[in-house]
Amino acid sequence: MRLRTTLLTASAAVLALSAPAFAGDHQGAEITYPETRADTVVETIFGNEVADPYRWLEQDVRNSEEVAAWVKAQSEFTAAYLAELPGREAYEARIKELYDYERFGIPVEKGGKYFYTRNDGLQNQNVLYVRDGLNGEPRVLIDPNEWAEDGATALSGWSVTEDGSKLLYGIQDGGSDWRTARVLDVATGEVLEDKVEWIKFSGLEWAKDGSGFYYSRFPVTAEGDTFQALNTNQKVYFHKLGTPQSEDVVLYETPDRAELNNFAEISDDGRYLINYSSSGTDDRYEVSLIDLQSEKRGAMTLFPDFKHSYGYIGNVGPEFYFITNEQAPLQQVIMVNVNEPPHIRTVIIPERDAKLDSVSMAGGKLVAEYLVDAKSEVTIYNLDGSKVRDVALPSIGSAGGFDGDADDTEVFYFFSSFNRPTTIYKYDLDSGTSEVWEQPEVAFNPDDYVVEQKFYNSKDGTKVPMFLVRRADIAASGEAVPTLLYGYGGFNISITPGFSPSRIAWLDAGGAYVLANIRGGGEYGKAWHDGGRRQNKQNVFDDFIAAGEYLKATGITTKDGLAIEGRSNGGLLVGAVVNQRPDLVDAAHPAVGVMDMLRFDRFTAGRYWVDDYGYPDREKDFNLLLTYSPYHNVQDGTEYPAVLTTTADTDDRVVPGHSFKYAAALQAADLGGKPQLIRIETRAGHGSGKPTDKAIEEAADVGAFLAYHTGLDLTRMGK
Incomplete structure (x- = not known):
């Protein structure tokens, strides 16, 4: 690659910190945005002259006064605009009412004690409880709501020793991907002195005897680089209780391949540590076993070559069960005897015509969850692969859990759907009966909403599923209403039915909600993922565009009532689709998106994403990335949606510079009279660990914005 960079910085521009200037009503108003300095940054890459005038906005807001001032100006400007939106307060009140319900996590039994999370409804963070026996009196173990005044420090992952005496837990501050691990004595509630830092993209696994735990971490970053530096040289460690982190032992590392991720889990019998190595986001692993009973503790490679996906399910002695896509694009279950090289694979549950999404082992059974057109079906098998029965689920929705130990006779699972919040069930493995363990009371009637699945054709004729959710009266009448269309389309991630209070508020206001299961995801296995990544990425945008066209052509949405939304990779989706079809979309919400496709691999976890996006420093990939990068393809002189x-x-997954630069490019272009705004949250990261009050406020702002610009009347909320 030939690279030429010129940097000609204009004289220091003063950012406009005054109140926003609006001329008349919001709709079609002339908007004077805060000033953003534009530098003359031009690179010649593979013969293409590429401008990057807002590169200075890539700097970490913690380390740049100028970026911090820009964030402040934009935040004040956007807040003033959103505060004036009609019906916003009523909408927020309804969302808050809908959020106010009990939320339970799946309980974990250890040593006769049951551990689970619960939120009473409006608590900023979930609280961890324990019961002595399933029906014992609940006792608070950890309340992270006491950790920070702004509620932005969260409990992130936890694990209990086999005897139930000690709890290992992660602490997440301000939404960052970095974690700190601590240990708590369950009986006394005392936090022990053990403290392990610099954990990221790691599980927390106790040794079976409770003597310590296994985890993965990266090296300490240079000062000032913690939230932007690339993540490399991940190693697997063992921490012995009662010792400082400096004495932790490295169990697995790949110094000759610093780009590899290494993370591990303990086998059911506690004898082996199963290590997974990967180089990116693709499910292509090298799997190794470390015999913890051996003094040498050398690693035995079980699955080499980084060609396929493997996920440990459980083991009975030397017989290890894995879910894999090896010779099975929709996945199957295999068994390998680890004492018998060359580790011949025995197929236990063969591939079928639906995606095998996950498998767990409990009570001598295999519980297999399938995705059938993106919705859950669950089947129980014996360890020899013979079918026992199907699990009866309440309706169209998503189920998961079913974890347990070899001697368990019961397991727990969750079920949720668009109109049904998460309910926790107890399942009897012998009889096959389910009973409700915890079911929340909600401020709406689930039967007032209808969930349908429809199929439409994409540009190339591919049949794509979508879920359509409406109030029952609107569905019965066939009335066209403003519609919120959501998509993701990447990284082999399946987007399935789930509950959201803000989504119910949108439906209450009279809108429709649609989830399009576009290519790039994992809903139909490897082929569906491959059909929407690298050189096939345009299929993702075409699928989403076709969904919008279908909704308008069939009269589901109104002529000027299509809003689109996506998060992270879905933010990229929304940005690309707005650029490609601004005439189709009426309002858009790209959230925490990857917006600069030429530099995404230079920050934090971005280097992993080359599996889906390609390599910006390779000509073929670069040429494709340049065609759809949202930041580089804003169509000046074209009428854009709001x-x-x-x-x-503080997002250190998709660094905020992506969104900062994209918003600056939108505001600098002539895109008509509709607003091009950016809302910047503080101490919220990429999304996980976000406090409830911040989630409610953001949902109200976004929903009111999309409603106003699609004609959904929020002023009638509650009437």
């Missing part, structure tokens, strides 16, 4: 970009100033 766009509200959202991010967080």
